[in-house]
Amino acid sequence: MRKHSISFLKIKVYRRKFLGNAAAILVLCMLCFLGVSVFFTTIWAAQQRQEAQDAFSVVEKKIGTVKDQLNEYIESCYASRKMMQDARALFTAETEAGYVHKRLGNSKSSSAQIAYMPGDMKKLFVNRRIQVRGVTFVSGEGTKAVWLDRVSGDIHVTFGLKSEEEAMKIPGFGNMMLSSFEIRDPDSISRQLGSITFWVDRDELLRGVGLSGAWAVMQGDKVLHADYRQEKEMKWLRAAANMEESQGWFYGNRYERIFYTVFPSSQYDFSYISVINSNTIWDLNRRALIATSLVLIILAGGALLVSFVGIRNDARFLSNIMQMLGAMENGDFSVAKNLDIHEENKNEYGRIAIALKDVSQKLEGYIRTEYILKLKQQEAAMRALKHQINPHFLYNTLESIRSKALMWGDEETAEAITQLGTLYRMIVHCPDVISMKEEVELLEMYLRIMSLRFAGNFVYQLEVEKEAEEVRTLSFWLQPLAENFFTHGFDRDSEFNLLILEIKPEGGGVRVLMADNGLGIAPERLEATRKNMYEGSDDPDADIGLRNVYMRLKYFYGENFTMEIGNNPEGGARISVFIPTQAGKEGNCCIH
Structure with a gap:
């Protein structure tokens, strides 16, 4: 037999082993990368939730501050009879002339100076903390709008509006309804005059509240304000608003996960919703993912190097063993005797090589007695066959009966005979x-x-x-x-x-x-x-x-x-x- 090469790539078993190790390391690295990505994605999503919670606190504090001051303003109006008389005149007037006429009537019925509610509201418009941009008065006599002209600084009252949406078309009026109050006649508490609604500029109110993902402030299904880049993000926000859980994730498409958080205000009628997809999270943390990938690549390279060295050394031992086996196959035991393997006894392969060398030296003597041993084995086998004559007679008889049953189409009888024969073998052995x-x-x-x-x-x-x-x-x-x-x-x-x-x-x-x-x-x-x-x-x-x-x-x-x-x-x-x-x-x- 020819001498075998020590290159493991030329030995089929080691070539397969190395390729198998390489494939296993690659798969493990991919699984580790996926696991680490999922782990860190969960952590990064939790960080986004914390940012959303901080943003929600800012929004709730801003809205809460404005609403509290508006409540105080309405209470101060109820405390002033003159102010409520002017409010009643404004609610019940259909035109500006009618309002002036009713104010004239209020002036004649009182010796004191009458109040002017639109003018009094100017302090709300100029207050930077309140940030009111417009007020609508809605009653059976129509809709009126009170607003501040930012250029001249004058208060204007607009009559004859068909709806509050029409008032929102007035430049600088405001585009977000913040609070609405039902106003009753102070002289007849059971009589409702109408409702006062305060409007603010949503961009100005929510300025400085930003997140990496999309977010929205909603009252029920109504979006008060939303910050998003793509239309699909608005769909995610609405989907998150309808979720039973306050936080979690759902699939935006086949693979993309959408992490969401819903913060319902415990004091005011709105909810703060934030969403961010996994792709955005990974993009924000690109450096961490790249660093993780490099670490895994280095570990994979080290594992492949260790595998290469180990398999190469094992191949050397196997080469020696194959040389000995080849010589022994041809009856030449001198190769094993002359082979020097004293330096290769460091692991199991070396011990095998030494053991084979010892076996080869003894095998030559054993060959001489091989013929006698075979004769004894044949004699023992004959005795065993003799003891098996009676059981095999029964087995063969049952098999013959089963075959005849099958020939006659009686499969149940054949099955019963088969089961009986099997059970009898169990009983015997x-x-x-x-x-x-x-x-x-x-x-x-x-x-x-x-x-x-x-x-x-x-x-x-x-x-x-x-x-x-x-x-x-x-x-x-x-x-x-x-x-x-x-x-x-x-x-x-x-x-x-x-x-x-x-x-x-x-x-x-x-x-x-x-x-x-x-x-x-x-x-x-x-x-x-x-x-x-x-x-x-x-x-x-x-x-x-x-x-x-x-x-x-x-x-x-x-x-x-x-x-x-x-x-x-x-x-x-x-x-x-x-x-x-x-x-x-x-x-x-x-x-x-």
Whole structure:
């Protein structure tokens, strides 16, 4: 055999190993990057929520300050009878002339100077903290607007407006309704004069409240103010307003996640909503993502380098081993004797090479006795075949009967024969001690045969919890309990005979419960059956199956073992067995 190259790229197994490692490292890096991205995205989204909360506090404080001062102003108007008389004149007048006429009437009915409500409101317009830009008076007599001309500084009253939206067209009037108050006649509190609504410039009120994402101030479904760059961001804001949770995320499209936060004001009728998509978050934190990517790339490169060095060294050891094996294959053991591997015994491959060298030196002597050993093995195999003649005679006979049944189209008989043959092989080859899972499989094989025999009116149900499957137990003790049901409890007149086996852990052991819905045990026979099971009986009609099961398990498990038999309240018999958890003798059942 030719000498093998030490380059692992020329060795198929190591080439695949290296490529597999490279692919695994690449996949792990991608998964790590995704995991880190998701982790940091969640943190960055939380930071955005904190910024939104700070912005909400600013908005709430601004709006709260203005509303509080407007409330104080309305209260001061109610406290001044002259002011309320002028307000009534303004509400009930349809034109400017009518308003002047009503004011003249107020002047004649009072010796004091009458009030002028529009002029009094000028202090609201010039107050920088309040920032009112217009006031509308709405009543049955129409809509009026009071506003300040920023150029001349004069107060104007506009009559005959059709709606408040028309007042918003007045230059500098304001575009955001801040507060509205219902005004009643001071002389007749039950009479409503109309409503006063104060308007502000939303951009001026909310100036300085900015976020990286989109945000909006809303009253219900009405948008008071919104700051967004694209139309889809407005859709996200409306979608966030309808969410049940106050914060969270939803998908904007197939992959993009939208993080949202809704802050409803506890004092005023508005909500502050902010949204930001994952792409914007990543763009804002681009440097952190790039740094994470570089770290992962460096780690991946280091892992690939370590893998390369390790595989290259392993390939050298494998090359030596393959040289020895090639020489030994040709019967030349001198190569192993002359090969110097003293410097290559640092890891498992080196130990293998040394071990092969030692084996090669001894193998030459073993070859001389190989022929004798083969003769002895053949002799042992012949003896084993001889012992298998009787079982194989039965197996072959059953197979012949099964084949004839299939030829005649009797598939049920063929299936029954197959199950019987399989069960017989288990009985012959199965050890005394097996696992609980294997014992249940033996029982199920028997029940399948009985299902074929009583097709149509027998079903069974086996439930074994995972923790009880590996408990060691004796073989073939569940089958006699099931046979007891078919012998004494099976009701041939019933359309539904049910046998249930349930095995589950219980208090330091395993509880085995077998129950049926059959004829049950007559009360006069129940006590005798129990006595026979525990103590034995000379009665030839006594059930020896239960006695044998009880004695086998009692000897195997000791004093903590219990076995009880009785009837179900709803009908049928039940057998309850408690076996303590213990390691039985080693054995592996031949179930395939």
